[in-house]
Amino acid sequence: xxxxxxxxxxxxxxxxxxxxxxxxxxxxxxxxxxxxxxxxxxxxxxxxxxxxxxxxxxxxxxxxxxxxxxxxxxxxxxxxxxxxxxxxxxxxxxxxxxxxxxxxxxxxxxxxxxxxxxxxxxxxxxxxxxxxxxxxxxxxxxxxxxxxxxxxxxxxxxxxxxxxxxxxxxxxxxxxxxxxxxxxxxxxxxxxxxxxxxxxxxxxxxxxxxxxxxxxxxxxxxxxxxxxxxxxxxxxxxxxxxxxxxxxxxxxxxxxxxxxxxxx
Amino acid sequence: xxxxxxxxxxxxxxxxxxxxxxxxxxxxxxxxxxxxxxxxxxxxxxxxxxxxxxxxxxxxxxxxxxxxxxxxxxxxxxxxxxxxxxxxxxxxxxxxxxxxxxxxxxxxxxxxxxxxxxxxxxxxxxxxxxxxxxxxxxxxxxxxxxxxxxxxxxxxxxxxxxxxxxxxxxxxxxxxxxxxxxxxxxxxxxxxxxxxxxxxxxxxxxxxxxxxxxxxxxxxxxxxxxxxxxxxxxxxxxxxxxxxxxxxxxxxxxxxxxxxxxxxxxxxxxxxxxxxxxxxxxxxxxxxxxxxxxxxxxxxxxxxxxxxxxxxxxxxxxxxxxxxxxxxxx
Numbered sequence: 302x303x304x305x306x307x308x309x310x311x312x313x314x315x316x317x318x319x320x321x322x323x324x325x326x327x328x329x330x331x332x333x334x335x336x337x338x339x340x341x342x343x344x345x346x347x348x349x350x351x352x353x354x355x356x357x358x359x360x361x362x363x364x365x366x367x368x369x370x371x372x373x374x375x376x377x378x379x380x381x382x383x384x385x386x387x388x389x390x391x392x393x394x395x396x397x398x399x400x401x402x403x404x405x406x407x408x409x410x411x412x413x414x415x416x417x418x419x420x421x422x423x424x425x426x427x428x429x430x431x432x433x434x435x436x437x438x439x440x441x442x443x444x445x446x447x448x449x450x451x452x453x454x455x456x457x458x459x460x461x462x463x464x465x466x467x468x469x470x471x472x473x474x475x476x477x478x479x480x481x482x483x484x485x486x487x488x489x490x491x492x493x494x495x496x497x498x499x500x501x502x503x504x505x506x507x508x509x510x511x512x513x514x515x516x517x518x519x520x521x522x523x524x525x526x527x528x529x530x531x532x533x534x535x536x537x538x539x540x541x542x543x544x545x546x547x548x549x550x551x552x553x554x555x556x557x558x559x560x561x562x563x564x565x
Numbered sequence: 566x567x568x569x570x571x572x573x574x575x576x577x578x579x580x581x582x583x584x585x586x587x588x589x590x591x592x593x594x595x596x597x598x599x600x601x602x603x604x605x606x607x608x609x610x611x612x613x614x615x616x617x618x619x620x621x622x623x624x625x626x627x628x629x630x631x632x633x634x635x636x637x638x639x640x641x642x643x644x645x646x647x648x649x650x651x652x653x654x655x656x657x658x659x660x661x662x663x664x665x666x667x668x669x670x671x672x673x674x675x676x677x678x679x680x681x682x683x684x685x686x687x688x689x690x691x692x693x694x695x696x697x698x699x700x701x702x703x704x705x706x707x708x709x710x711x712x713x714x715x716x717x718x719x720x721x722x723x724x725x726x727x728x729x730x731x732x733x734x735x736x737x738x739x740x741x742x743x744x745x746x747x748x749x750x751x752x753x754x755x756x757x758x759x760x761x762x763x764x765x766x767x768x769x770x771x772x773x774x775x776x777x778x779x780x781x782x783x784x785x786x787x788x789x790x791x792x793x794x795x796x797x798x799x800x801x802x803x804x805x806x807x808x809x810x811x812x813x814x815x816x817x818x819x820x821x822x823x824x825x826x827x828x829x830x831x832x833x834x835x836x837x838x839x840x841x842x843x844x845x846x847x848x849x850x851x852x853x854x855x856x857x858x859x860x861x862x863x864x865x866x867x868x869x870x871x872x873x874x875x876x877x878x879x880x881x882x883x884x885x886x887x888x889x890x891x892x893x894x895x
Contacts, residue, residue, distance in 0.1 A: 318678040
């Protein structure tokens with residue numbers, strides 16, 4: 302426990318070192334939400350429809366509020382940290398600590414999540430409760446939502462860690478990271494709700510890991526699923542976490558060999 | 566005395582890709598890479614005992630850092646065996662490094678954006694050091710190395726030397742049994758170097774900590790190490806006491822004489838006059854052929870001597886002799 306909290310505190314602290322960075326990043330979410338608000342208001346006005354792809358305008362806006370909330374909570378750039386550390390060799394500092402590499406990065410990531418929760422998520426929650434009339438789910442779905450977000454935090458970590466591992470071979474993975482970001486914005490449901498895709502796509506998405514990062518937690522909150530569906534979805538989510546966990550563990554062994562073998 | 570490290574026939578071959586200069590070659594190398602194999606370690610063996618301070622000496626590219634990396638646990642050797650503190654470093658990394666402290670001169674091991682004190686507290690948590698033990702150790706080190714103020718500034722704002730001292734503290738807080746220092750005195754001024762060395766000596770005495778130090782600074786070796794290992798071209802060329810190598814290789818002594826009144830030109834068999842002016846003579850004596858006493862007697866009887874200084878040639882000279890000799894064997 303001591304190791305864990307020590308490392309996560311470091312993540313927390315690094316998050317608030319640069320004041321300007323810290324304060325400016327606070328504006329990001331409200332700003333994005335304003336853009337989405339006007340974008341969808343004009344889409345609804347021009348289409349003249351009350352409901353588009355299963356969402357009313359109010360629900361659509363709430364979708365984006367929740368999307369920002371979940372997206373911020375699960376935000377993970379450990380692949381960028383890995384890229385940097387591997388390229389300049391400072392990753393050996395991590396290798397000299399008596400904690401596995403995967404745990405160390407997870408703790409720092411988790412520390413930053415705590416920070417995010419306090420300074421970004423809580424304000425959005427307060428604003429959306431009192432000013433945006435976001436309807437709250439039932440207690441059960443509320444709990445399931447929290448569980449789904451927690452699982453999404455794990456899933457995103459192990460997935461991103463796997464992406465980061467490629468840096469051990471490729472050294473520079475900024476290209477891969479950009480492609481990843483672009484593709485994921487679609488597949489997570491960050492740009493538009495996944496119901497906008499053709500049904501056949503949606504049934505494929507069900508078995509991919511990405512919708513479990515954002516789209517599924519959001520729709521649990523909005524109670525768009527029956528309880529039995531939620532159980533299935535959370536199970537698939539858990540299976541993906543396990544898959545990425547084992548990939549991460551196995552590939553890291555090879556990566557460490559590669560790193561240690563090639564020299565720095 | 567028990568061995569804390571046993572290295573047997575350690576070999577390491579690096580594969581690197583090379584390319585010629587120029588844009589077209591850079592583009593070519595995107596598709597067609599030429600690889601080169603470099604033998605960094607050609608089967609070295611040595612043992613290190615608990616509580617020793619061992620100097621690891623060698624020219625650039627000799628294999629010092631490769632050895633340190635293998636001992637640090639983040640280098641897989643091509644073949645050979647290492648048992649350090651009872652572990653195979655690269656296989657049991659996590660358990661092994663709990664008892665290890667490493668300072669790499671060239672790498673950042675402190676949290677760049679945060680004050681060093683934060684990294685120290687991280688060590689406390691990661692290594693599970695008790696609050697009271699941690700406080701007393703930290704105070705002890707911080708006082709000795711003059712870090713009271715510095716450790717509260719972010720690492721990125723520190724000077725090279727301050728950073729190095731903080732790295733040393735971070736590497737020693739958990740009181741490791743073995744400490745590896747890879748060129749630790751880079752960036753330190755003369756006073757700081759002195760403190761650094763005294764500090765290492767003190768820790769070595771107090772906790773029986775074993776140190777391995779690589780450095781190009783021969784003064785450092787002479788001040789700190791009883792035992793040295795000299796490595797050249799991936800092979801160990803000397804492994805033994807510093808004083809033995811001195812005895813074996815120092816067949817010369819220097820005698821500096823200052824005169825009260827002007828003297829004649831000095832001449833004696835087996836002595837070479839390095840420099841002579843009106844009031845000073847500098848002689849190199851071959852001590853295997855003639856006793857220093859004889860030379861002194863001759864000096865005293867022929868000159869009006871004000872002062873005499875007898876000295877060994879610096880250790881650099883010996884090391885240079887070894888490196889320059891063709892096979893590099895001692």
